[in-house]
Amino acid sequence: MKQFLVFVRKEFYHVFRDKRTLLILFGLPIMQILLFGFALTSEIKNAKIVVVDYSKDASTQKIITKIAASSYFTIEHNILSYDDMDKAFKQGKIKCAIVFPSSFNEDLKHTNKASIQIIADASDPNTARTLTNYLISIISNYQAEINANVQVPYQIQPELRMLYNPELNGSMNFIPGVIALVLMIICTTLTSVSIVKEKELGTMEILLVSPFKPLYVILSKVIPFLALSFIDLIVILLLSNYVLGVPIRGNIFLLLMESTLFIITCLSLGLLISTVTNSQQTAMLISMMGMMLPTILFTGFLFPLENMPLPLQIISNVVPSRWYYYVVKAVMLKGLGLQAVWKQTLILLGMCFFLLTVSFRNFKIRLA
Amino acid sequence: MEEKAIICKDLTKQFGDFVAVNKISFEVDSGEIFGFLGANGAGKTTAMRMLCGLSFPSSGEATVAGFNVFNQQEKIKRNIGYMSQKFSLYENLSILENIEFFGGIYGLSDRQLKEKGEELVNTLRLQKEAKKMVGELPLGWKQKLAFSVAIIHKPKIVFLDEPTGGVDPITRRQFWDLIYKAADDGITVFVTTHYMDEAEYCNRISIMVDGRIDALDTPTNLKKQFSAETMNDVFYELARGAKRSDN
Structure with a gap:
């Protein structure tokens, strides 16, 4: 037991004396949270829009004022010709344009029917869709205003209720993703690199020649990172709660247990990587490129899995973070209990068990 | 009471078709300094790894410090020290921390x-540097330190795998002084x-x-046997006949 403590203490020396490790360990999660929390957002604010107004009357003016008043758009400048607008699109100066035909007011007054053209730069389809939706809702809002005194015989009034996230706080979606990503990187990369480093330096041989059992070597490598990942998890949770205002609605104990399960899964993955490579660079490359990319792509916090083609959806099933992400969302944001996530928990348990068995077996084969 | 430190009989290690170590037999007396020579790729490291309990022999028998290499590896490990050709202390730990760690895992x-x-x-006159990383x-000091750490738990046998690679002649001489001192203390040196x-x-x-x-004796006898002036000639005479080499 004492040997074990000596070993764990040595691991902590390594971590705290290596600036790069420290940076990954504590810089990365904080940076990710701040980056995703403040810099990267899928919401669109102040998109540049151009108004081509051939009509120039009271009603077009009202609509333009409404557009200008919304926080989604800034009106760039009034371009009069269609060609100028085309040029502005090509140069990427504007995202969206709205064209009022010269007969707009006439049509509205006399035929009770007028049309407006909305043009959006769909090279970024998501933005284009969002912007056109905003514009349509502004226009229908105006329509409702001019129809205020008219009794419409049939009327359907949709009542919206945004569950779990009424303020549509964008942080809610990615915090669980960032937790998964950070834990994945720390556990997998740091563990594999730290084991492979000993092989590279030749100290692994010395350890294996000592009476200290190989299994204990692995365990004492893994335990410090388990502890450190746990600290990271707490840091992320505190940051997201107090800085980004993401609530923890579910049982915190359950959340921590599930996270521990995920951490152990990632650690075993790191272990597996360390058994198949002998150089730190390879280990780094495999865990960064081989693990980080799938984690970002297939977890579902940046790109919704439901929209992916079937083969990719199937691939996403083997990415552990995908299941963990689901669990965190359910427990942390929706406040659900174990009965809602037992399936995902079982899958994670299975993965963890599988990875541990394979890596221990590999480790032993390497020794023989 | 003079028991043998290492007894090897027909020890063999085979990797598939490749016989890395082919039926080697030898004995090493307690307190002896035993030189294990051979060209690169001759099978030295493989043989040494078997004796250290790092890999299982394919066939043959061997005891190290009186323990069987097949089923008493744990006991062997308690009684040996090992220093590899790669420098193998932790660079970002101080001298004292390295000593504490390696001594610690041997249960001191x-x-x-x-x-x-x-x-x-x-003894290494490192008082001033004790807290340095x-x-x-x-390098010379590191090697001497690594050797001292390898015998910190007073093993019966210490295995040294090309311990003086890349060190200057003076440091090598000093290193051998350490080896002699260890042998005087009753540690068998391989x-x-x-x-x-x-x-x-x-x-x-x-x-x-x-x-x-292919040859096993005292340096003097070997030189006589091959009627050679120096050990260099003896080695050259033998290694010339080698079929496998790494170049």
């Missing part, structure tokens, strides 16, 4: 560690080297060629 008590640490630092030391002057320092040497041991 805190009191023993403290005594050993002081003793070691004093090992990475800042010159050492591989490519330096023939070092071979002369050994009590007995064996020379491996293509996985076999």
Whole structure:
């Protein structure tokens, strides 16, 4: 037991004396949270829009004022010709344009029917869709205003209720993703690199020649990172709660247990990587490129899995973070209990068990 | 009471079709400095790994410090020290921390560690550097330190795998002083080297060629046997016949 403590203490020396490790360990999660929390957002604010107004009357003016008043758009400048607008699109100066035909007011007054053209730069389809939706809702809002005194015989009034996230706080979606990503990187990369480093330096041989059992070597490598990942998890949770205002609605104990399960899964993955490579660079490359990319792509916090083609959806099933992400969302944001996530928990348990068995077996084969 | 430190009989290691170590037999007496020579790829390291309990022999028998290499590896590990050709202390730990760590995993008590640490630092005259990170030391000192750490738990046998690679002649001489001192303390030394002057320092040497041991005797007798002036000539005479080499 004492040997074990000596070993764990040595691991902590390594971590705290290596600036790069420290940076990954504590810089990365904080940076990710701040980056995703403040810099990267899928919401669109102040998109540049151009108004081509051939009509120039009271009603077009009202609509333009409404557009200008919304926080989604800034009106760039009034371009009069269609060609100028085309040029502005090509140069990427504007995202969206709205064209009022010269007969707009006439049509509205006399035929009770007028049309407006909305043009959006769909090279970024998501933005284009969002912007056109905003514009349509502004226009229908105006329509409702001019129809205020008219009794419409049939009327359907949709009542919206945004569950779990009424303020549509964008942080809610990615915090669980960032937790998964950070834990994945720390556990997998740091563990594999730290084991492979000993092989590279030749100290692994010395350890294996000592009476200290190989299994204990692995365990004492893994335990410090388990502890450190746990600290990271707490840091992320505190940051997201107090800085980004993401609530923890579910049982915190359950959340921590599930996270521990995920951490152990990632650690075993790191272990597996360390058994198949002998150089730190390879280990780094495999865990960064081989693990980080799938984690970002297939977890579902940046790109919704439901929209992916079937083969990719199937691939996403083997990415552990995908299941963990689901669990965190359910427990942390929706406040659900174990009965809602037992399936995902079982899958994670299975993965963890599988990875541990394979890596221990590999480790032993390497020794023989 | 003079028991043998290492007894090897027809020890063989096979990787698929490749016979890395081919039926080697030899004995090493307690307290002896035994030189284990051979060209690169002759099978020295493989043989040494089997004796250290790092890999299982394919066939044959061997005991190290009286324990069987097949089923008493754990006991062997308690009784041997090992230093590899790669420098193998932790660079970002201080000298004392390295001593504490390696002594610690051999189960030395805190009191023993403290005594050993002081003793070691004093004999190597590293008092001023004791708290420095090992990475800042010159290579020669690192090697001497690594050797001292390898025998910190007073093993019966210490295995040295090309311990003096890349060190200057003066440091090598000092390193051998340490080896002699260890042998005086009753530690059997099993050492591989490519330096023939070092071979002369050994009590007995064996020379491996293509996985076999082709010669085994005292340096003086070997020179007589091959009617050679120096150990260099002896080695050259034997290694010339090698079929496998790494170049």
